[in-house]
Amino acid sequence: MNGNQNLRRNALPLALGAAMGLAVAAPQAAEITVAVASGFTTLDPYDASDTLSRTVSSSFYEGLFSLDDQNRPVPALATGYEVSDDGLVYTMKLREGVKFQDGTDFDANAVKINFDRLLDKANNLSRRGFLSMIDKVEVVDPMTVRFTLQMPFSAFVSRLATGTAVMICPKAIEQYGGDVAFKPCGTGPYIMKDYNPSERLYVVKNPNYWQKGLPKLDGILWKPVVENSTRAAMLRTGEAQFAYTIPAEQVKTLQGVKGIEVLVEPSIISRYLIINNQKKPFTDPRVRAAINYAINKEALVKVAFAGYAEPMTGVIPKEISGFENLGVWPYDPKKARELLAEAGFPNGFETELWSGYNNTTAAKVIQFIQQQLRQVGIKTNLRTLEAGQRVAMIESVRTVEEAQSRLYYIGWSNSTAEPDWCLRPIFDSRNAPPVLANEGYYVNKKVDELFDKALLETDLAKREENYREIQRLIWQDAGFAPLVTEMNISGRSLKLKNFRVLPSGSYDFYQAELEP
Structure with missing residues (x-):
């Protein structure tokens, strides 16, 4: 060959x-x-x-x-x-x-x-x-x-x-x-x-x-340049010849500036909320599901991305081969409160909400999530991490016992556009930090077995079905909270x-x- x-x-x-x-x-x-x-x-x-x-x-x-x-x-x-x-x-x-x-x-x-x-x-x-x-x-x-x-x-x-x-x-x-x-x-x-x-x-x-x-x-x-408006201003004044990302709320303004072109294009970049599956109260799948029900993804698109994103309809972006369409997780704060009560938290609880980015769009995202979770009784303390802090506090942590993160806003992009690298680094239990990016310490032995099986499968259709089953299991476990796929x-x-x-x-x- x-x-x-x-x-x-x-x-x-x-x-x-x-x-x-x-x-x-x-x-x-x-x-x-x-x-x-x-x-x-x-x-x-x-x-x-x-x-x-x-x-x-x-x-x-x-x-x-x-x-x-x-x-x-x-x-x-x-x-x-x-x-x-x-x-x-x-x-x-x-x-x-x-x-x-x-x-x-x-x-x-x-x-x-x-x-x-x-x-x-x-x-x-x-x-x-x-x-x-x-x-x-x-x-x-x-x-x-x-x-x-x-x-x-x-x-x-x-x-x-x-x-x-x-x-x-x-x-x-x-x-x-x-x-x-x-x-x-x-x-x-x-x-x-x-x-x-x-x-x-x-x-x-x-x-x-x-x-x-x-x-x-x-x-x-x-x-x-972490400040959105500063990046846009640098482009407008000619201090920068290229800027990414451009804040969504400034797209229309910049489109009217002579000598500048603004490009809005599809991406395979997913943004999501990592949930530390091994730290209480998030060890309870009902709590994780409640967090998913508590966040209005359509509203998040409008508030933080000015419409230049779309709610995720599964575990990975729809453009990736082997994508399983599971629909947008419903926004149902009443259901979220019921699940929290069933899990023993009728009055909610307090926890940490971090962002792996310190730009102004990310700040909007976690502020929105904070407000949404507060409505169902979950109080969060916000923190945005610089790149070096992200490496030290999330990616280089040696054991789950040392992990201080609880809820963590981050994203993933897979340039090979194949399902394995969209899923394995984040959801294979053997890929917790510092190995790869299972920063929620998600564990499902059936998922691990399917990852191994998929690698050995030479039939493409059968291989992709393994990845589809993996996506269904992660969704059932509420292993994380999928948010949006944003536009570039x-x-x-x-x-x-x-x-x-x-x-x-x-x-x-x-x-x-x-x-x-």
């Missing part, structure tokens, strides 16, 4: 390309500022839990494949691949003539070093589970590498294309080890010049980039071309250029 026919050679476009540099023929410097909604957690894509950090890291890192605008894998540092008949062995040819930013050659040994680092449990890299199906990586010859999987996995190449499995300079791995996040060195079109996780990431053109004519920008300043709202200067947000919330800026 030859995978080359499914790929567009020499395409290396879109999704997680890179961002910066100057058009080769441009007479003067062309740099842009991109205003983003939060700070960065890490510049090590193998350890970044958030889409934004992995995306900005693609300024200097590339993988073996990238994704086109249809979420299909296309060649990047690999030129193609072959798959064994049993689906276990992928043999990949690598692109010749590519050098790392430290001047060393990219080759099969570099690929092996990067994947061995990821797969080594001792390194505790948070994205290890994303590629845990890999059994071993072998060097066939200097420009050929062989991956052997533990089981057939049809989405393997798509997983390689999402911005996690990038190529870091082997010398940097050897020299900096766990500090590689502050010393990025890859094959990409930009080189880091300045970095402060909460304030800025400034990258400049790699003059020795292997793809001639790219990048077309001289530099990009990625600037975290971004704004750009009309002078900035080929820079946009993808449905996953990552950026396509590989071909970006700035007109005079």
Whole structure:
């Protein structure tokens, strides 16, 4: 079976390309500022839990494949691949003539070093589970590498294309080890010049980039701006040439500003309320169900998203294959109060409500939820977390006993658009922090069994039915509170071309250029 026919050679476009540099023929410097909604957690894509950090890291890192605008894998540092008949062995040819930013050659040994680092449990890299199906990586010859999987996995190449499995300079791995996040060195079109996780990431053109004519920008300043109105103002005044997200309430105002375009596009980004299933009173499914009944999702769309979202009708976004349509969880505060009384809380209780984002839209969301829960007797204390706090207080917690979160507003996006990575990281009991994102410590052994069964199933229809059953079980357990799938709202200067947000919330800026 030859995978080359499914790929567009020499395409290396879109999704997680890179961002910066100057058009080769441009007479003067062309740099842009991109205003983003939060700070960065890490510049090590193998350890970044958030889409934004992995995306900005693609300024200097590339993988073996990238994704086109249809979420299909296309060649990047690999030129193609072959798959064994049993689906276990992928043999990949690598692109010749590519050098790392430290001047060393990219080759099969570099690929092996990067994947061995990821797969080594001792390194505790948070994205290890994303590629845990890999059994071993072998060097066939200097420009050929062989991956052997533990089981057939049809989405393997798509997983390689999402911005996690990038190529870091082997010398940097050897020299900096766990500090590689502050010393990025890859094959990409930009080189880091300045970095402060909460304030800025400034990258400049790699003059020795292997793809001639790219990048077309001289530099990009990625600037975290958590205040919605400030991001919009930066776009309006020209201080930023791109901003995401644009506050929904300012869409109509910005659409009237000369020289600016506002884009409103569908996404596969779900927002939901994590419920800590292992902490009382949330160990009782009636309490978890009451929380679901207490929140009016249609009203939330209007209040916090100005209509630019839609209530979730299941556990995962409807655009993902294997989606099970379960309908919007009904808004029924009377039912919520009855369930709380049955669970022994006729007068409600007091708890914590945190947000994994500290932007102003997230503040609106948790304030709305606070008001909704108060109506059924649940009093909440609000707290918004910065990116570093989110890592320390949620994602790096070692045991459920140490977990201090109770109700937690967060989201998820899956750039591979397949159900496994929409569900497994969040609901497999073996993926509680710090392994992956089961931050509600949800446990259902039948769900775990279905996850294992789905991976071994080679029939696509049967495999998707396993995921549909998983969704039904999670829904029955009220394992979390699904809220909305939001629209992607971004704004750009009309002078900035080929820079946009993808449905996953990552950026396509590989071909970006700035007109005079």
